[in-house]
Amino acid sequence: MKARTFLPMLMIAWIALSQTVISGEPFTINFTTLGNCYICKIRIETKVNQLSGVISSEWDYITKVTTVTYDTEVTDAFQVMQTIADTGHDTEWYEAPDSMYALLIGSCCEYERTINYTNVQIGYLSLMGIWVYPLGTAENLNKPSFYLFPTVGDGMIHLQKGGDSPSGQVTVEVFSMAGKLVWTGLRNPDYGETINLTTIPGGQYIVTIHSGNSIVSRHRIVLI
DSSP: OHHHHHHHHHHHHHHHHHHHHSOSOEEEEEEEBOOOSHHHHHHHHHHHHTSTTEEEEEEETTTTEEEEEEETTTOOHHHHHHHHHTTTOOBSSOOOOHHHHHTTTTSTTOOOOOOOGGGOOTTOBTTTTBOSSOTTOEEOOSSOOEEEEOSEESSEEEEEEOTTOOSSOEEEEEEETTSOEEEEEEEOGGGOEEEEOTTSOSEEEEEEEEETTEEEEEEEEEEO
């Protein structure tokens, strides 16, 4: 009797698991990942496929491009690229730690580190042409101008001026990790302001604050 009931229960468990794997909107990204050989391919794809929310991944060792499809409610591009970088492979947004890259030196996996990270903008994928804020917008991020808190919360975000922030109205824009503008509004933080993002689905976002034609503050937030 136990043998007869085990298989149906196993099938039910598998069905339930498969339904929870893709709970959000599948999204596919393409990004540069440095490596040399088939061993690199195995290392990169194995690590990414272990990440919760990843549906599929493929690294092409000829083009040096990784393609990953993932569940947007479970993970995001930041986590995917950081996971790969942590294995020793430089990605478009994240540089591999020197300690991990050193493990590849002297093997067929040793690659030339050609990415200039001083030119990398968080939220931009050059292969896809995706920016989390408009291309050509100037940035002036040398000093903290504005503060957002909490950066992890239910969507009620408070905007506070820093010591060197300009006075008057500023434009606040919220972008998804796919580069889509999901919220914008004018705020005057001279006396403190609250931004209500409770209608936006949970996930990770980039918030930019504009004064005139310049971005004077940029923040990464997580809505839960």
